Amino acid sequence: MSGDPGNAAPGALEVVRRFVDTHDLYNGHDALGDVEAATAWLAGEGLLSGGRPMTARDLSALRRLRDALREMAAANTLNEQPPRAAVDAFNDVTAPHAASVRLDVWQGSMVATARPREDGPGGVVATLAAAVHEAVLTQTWTRLKSCGNPECRWLFYDQSRNRTARWCSMRACGSIVKARRYRDRQRRRAANAP
Numbered sequence: 582m583s584g585d586p587g588n589a590a591p592g593a594l595e596v597v598r599r600f601v602d603t604h605d606l607y608n609g610h611d612a613l614g615d616v617e618a619a620t621a622w623l624a625g626e627g628l629l630s631g632g633r634p635m636t637a638r639d640l641s642a643l644r645r646l647r648d649a650l651r652e653m654a655a656a657n658t659l660n661e662q663p664p665r666a667a668v669d670a671f672n673d674v675t676a677p678h679a680a681s682v683r684l685d686v687w688q689g690s691m692v693a694t695a696r697p698r699e700d701g702p703g704g705v706v707a708t709l710a711a712a713v714h715e716a717v718l719t720q721t722w723t724r725l726k727s728c729g730n731p732e733c734r735w736l737f738y739d740q741s742r743n744r745t746a747r748w749c750s751m752r753a754c755g756s757i758v759k760a761r762r763y764r765d766r767q768r769r770r771a772a773n774a775p
Contacts, residue, residue: 588737588749590725593712598725598736599626600709601650607733613647616640623705632701639702646674646706650713654736655727658747675710678703730754 590598603612603622612622616635623629652667680695695711697704716722724739729747733754739746748754 588735590716590738591721592715593708594716594721594725594738596626596628597650597709597712597716598738600628601647601654601736604644604647604651605735607735613640613644619643628705628708629702630700630704632699632704635702642674643702643705645670646709649674650709651727651734651736654725655734657723657739658726658729671710671713675706678707678710680707680711728754 588598589595605611611618613619616637616639619640620629620635623635629635649667649670653663653671656663656667679698681698683694683696685692685694695707695714697707697711699707713722716725721738724744726737726739726746728735728737728749730749733749735749735754737746737749
């Protein structure tokens with residue numbers, strides 16, 4: 582629901598956030614709706630360059646990866662372990678696609694970056710997997726969350742000090758869900774009143 586720039590994640594994790602949000606549940610739009618749309622979106626994001634053309638099978642794998650990442654981010658929102666099925670799906674999709682690690686020295690420090698070993702759709706998967714790997718290592722992964730509004734589920738980066746944010750936007754989704762809960766409580770009270 583919210584394309585708020587304040588939801589942006591740091592570094593390569595932002596690519597993961599934007600990839601998952603290609604399926605805008607609130608507005609019913611899917612940038613990975615078909616092979617042509619997916620190719621255009623991925624190329625526009627700089628994720629897809631060269632390599633073999635995308636197939637329906639590649640698109641299916643990308644959607645499966647997107648769903649797994651959303652479920653894993655939803656677990657972060659609830660401060661829970663990710664569902665085993667989502668982790669298994671992530672591993673199944675990413676396993677065939679490798680990234681190589683490149684070391685550099687920058688401003689006197691060692692820097693490591695993972696780069697896909699292939700172009701095309703497999704390179705996209707490897708890039709996303711490398712970004713998740715980096716986020717887990719830097720402990721930023723648990724801050725990538727899925728909005729608590731079931732009609733939205735937009736991914737956002739929790740920048741709160743205590744890591745307890747639940748909404749992509751408090752003004753929009755937070756207010757909607759809290760108002761809905763309030764009305765439900767009022768109805769239950771009225772139904773239970775003598």
